[in-house]
Amino acid sequence: MRNIKLCLTCGLLVLALTGCADMTPQEKCTAGGAVLGGVAGSLLTHQSGIGTVGGAAVGGVVGHKVGKGDCP
Numbered sequence: 001m002r003n004i005k006l007c008l009t010c011g012l013l014v015l016a017l018t019g020c021a022d023m024t025p026q027e028k029c030t031a032g033g034a035v036l037g038g039v040a041g042s043l044l045t046h047q048s049g050i051g052t053v054g055g056a057a058v059g060g061v062v063g064h065k066v067g068k069g070d071c072p
Contacts, residue, residue: 025067026064026067026068027067028067029063029064029066029067030060030063030064030067031060031063032063033059033060033061033062033063033064033066034056034057034059034060034063035056035059036059036063037055037056037057037058037059037060037062037063038052038053038055038056038059039055040055040059041053041054041055041056041058041059042055
């Protein structure tokens with residue numbers, strides 16, 4: 001069952017990333033920050049849903065602020 005969830009998650013991730021081709025650099029930084037923040041929040045809170053969502057929110061805000069400047 002875990003492998004099925006992993007495959008579905010990877011498939012959805014690939015579909016989501018194909019929609020990022022026409023994003024502005026700031027939007028890409030926001031999305032990247034949200035992903036990294038969500039992963040960090042999940043790891044730091046032992047896969048707590050609230051920690052994951054909180055990390056994604058904070059990461060998105062930080063990514064958005066970084067994207068206003070020079071985002072790689």
